[in-house]
Amino acid sequence: MVNGILKILLLSALIIMAFTTNGCLESKDPKQIEMDTGDVSVYEFTVPEGNFINSSTFFVYPNKTVRAIYTVVNSPRLEVVVPKDISGLKSEKGPGIDNLVIIDNTGSSTVFSDINKFSNISHNVSYSESRGNKKIQFEFADTINGYVAYTYYWEQGQFYHILSRNGTVNVVLPQGYDTGSMIFGLPKPKPDTKRLDDQNRIWLVWDNPNPEHQFIFVKYYKSSLPTIMGFVGLVILVASLVTAIYFKNEIRKLRKKREIIDKDKE
Structure with missing residues (x-):
């Protein structure tokens, strides 16, 4: 009887280990996927004056949406890491991104002046999962000087980015x-720089943070929140002082009454 139970437990443990091992191997194996071409107009492409350089820009929105724009300089591929979606807006299945746009310049120069000089290019997308994060690889039909843009979702009030390459990193906070x-x-x-743009949005800029740093984490809040919290704190402080003074006076009155009662007893 005991031997039978032990065999069942051992068999169960082996089955669980087999499933776990297969799951781990599967999560590390890149899966090639098909993604429809996204809408270019939703992204804010900024063509720099002068030479094209590697950079990553993340536009953060109050509705838990993040729009990422990578510049790719003279490279046949790009690898990024998308953090696990903790916002609850999207399913955990798949690469965790949508509205993918990959565009390249139509000429050979790396000096650009107009986004209209760029056009869609052929590409392959594959991804794997590790510790809940999505590792996505974009393979281009040829070496490009262009942009890779996509949308993903993250909890409001926080921004988290795992650094996967060197270059300038910009995080643009929502207006207000x-x-x-x-x-x-x-x-x-x-950040190395903090500035305000013409739409009253704050830009946080890191100059080549990788490999010294492995991630960027930002907590953001309504601009008025510190003032409101300061006012609330002041109100609580005043209320505490008033309460303390009130109880101090009440205790003093009780002591006087007790002294009078004690004198009457004598």
Whole structure:
């Protein structure tokens, strides 16, 4: 009887190990997928003045949407890591991105002046999963000087990016939002530049943070939140002082009454 139970337990353990091992191998094996061409117009492509350089720009929106734009310079491929979607907006199945746009310049120069000089190119997309993150590989039909853009989803109030290559990293906060408060959290690592654009959006810029740093993490909040919290804190402080003074006076009155009662007893 005991031997039979032990055999069943051993068999169950072997089955679980087999499934777990297969799952791990499967998650590390790149899966090639087909993705429809996305809408170029939803992205804010900024053609730099002068030479094209590697950069990654992330436009963060209040509806838990992040739009990523990578510049690719003289390369046949791009590899990125997309963090696990904790917003609950999308299914965990698949690469975790949509609205993919890959465009290349029509000429051979790496100096551009107009986004209309770029056009869609043939490409392959594959992905694998590791520790909940999506590792996505974009293979181009030829070496390109262009853009790779896609949309993914992340929890509001936070931005998290796993660095996979060197280059400038820009994080653009939603209009009316800020970061950098000691109370609500500082960006990690500290950005090299913080500026305001013509749409009153804050740009956080890191100059070549990789390989010194492995990730970028930003907590952002409504610009008015520190003021509101300061006002609430002041109200609580005043209320605490008033309460303390009130109870102090009440205790003093009770002591006096007790002294009077004690004198009457004598």
